[in-house]
Amino acid sequence: MRKWSQGALADALGVSRQTINAIETEKYDPSLPLAFKIARLFEQTIEEVFDYIE
Amino acid sequence: MKRPNTIGSVLPGTGEYSFKADMRLSFWLMVAAATFVGVRILMSGHSEWNVVSRVSLNLLPLVPGMLYVRNFKRFICGLDKLQRRVQVEVMLYATLGTLFIAMVLSVLNAQGVSTGDFEHGLGIGGVLISMFVLWVLGSYVTHRRFGVSDEK
Numbered sequence: 001m002r003k004w005s006q007g008a009l010a011d012a013l014g015v016s017r018q019t020i021n022a023i024e025t026e027k028y029d030p031s032l033p034l035a036f037k038i039a040r041l042f043e044q045t046i047e048e049v050f051d052y053i054e
Numbered sequence: 055m056k057r058p059n060t061i062g063s064v065l066p067g068t069g070e071y072s073f074k075a076d077m078r079l080s081f082w083l084m085v086a087a088a089t090f091v092g093v094r095i096l097m098s099g100h101s102e103w104n105v106v107s108r109v110s111l112n113l114l115p116l117v118p119g120m121l122y123v124r125n126f127k128r129f130i131c132g133l134d135k136l137q138r139r140v141q142v143e144v145m146l147y148a149t150l151g152t153l154f155i156a157m158v159l160s161v162l163n164a165q166g167v168s169t170g171d172f173e174h175g176l177g178i179g180g181v182l183i184s185m186f187v188l189w190v191l192g193s194y195v196t197h198r199r200f201g202v203s204d205e206k
């Protein structure tokens with residue numbers, strides 16, 4: 001499996017590296033389109049990538 | 055994929071700083087500042103000029119100023135959602151903070167309390183300094199909250 005750096009992932013998704021960092025550290029919830037982009041990039045479903053905790 | 059603008063790209067001292075990006079954003083601000091200084095120097099020796107000339111010259115820096123505002127708006131629109139949210143929050147914080155300081159000064163002045171250089175209110179210079187200081191403080195707090203300044 002490819003090891004993504006935050007910068008490479010940010011470039012692939014068209015967002016800033018800071019956004020990737022904030023999502024990783026669970027300080028920011030991505031928008032729905034961004035969540036779809038992330039899931040498609042990793043060839044997984046949104047549910048497989050993200051958990052929703054109420 | 056088109057890369058979004060980042061605040062770091064226009065802040066010297068950050069790893070992301072880009073002179074080109076900074077110039078694209080700040081060029082007209084520097085022109086406005088230079089025009090302002092130039093007009094001040096020009097006006098200092100010509101107080102006999104008529105009102106129309108004086109007002110026109112004094113308003114001249116607003117032209118590059120408006121072009122800067124246009125560039126600034128484009129820059130903010132080019133940020134990604136998180137960065138835009140951070141900037142909107144920080145600017146709101148800086149604006150409301152400055153309004154609060156101006157109101158406190160106004161109340162103190164109305165009550166006859168000495169406020170030193172601010173006895174006639176905050177003034178343009180005071181507003182700019184206050185907004186800048188609060189923007190820096192707000193940026194620090196908000197970036198820590200979202201963890202967007204962590205280098206990895």
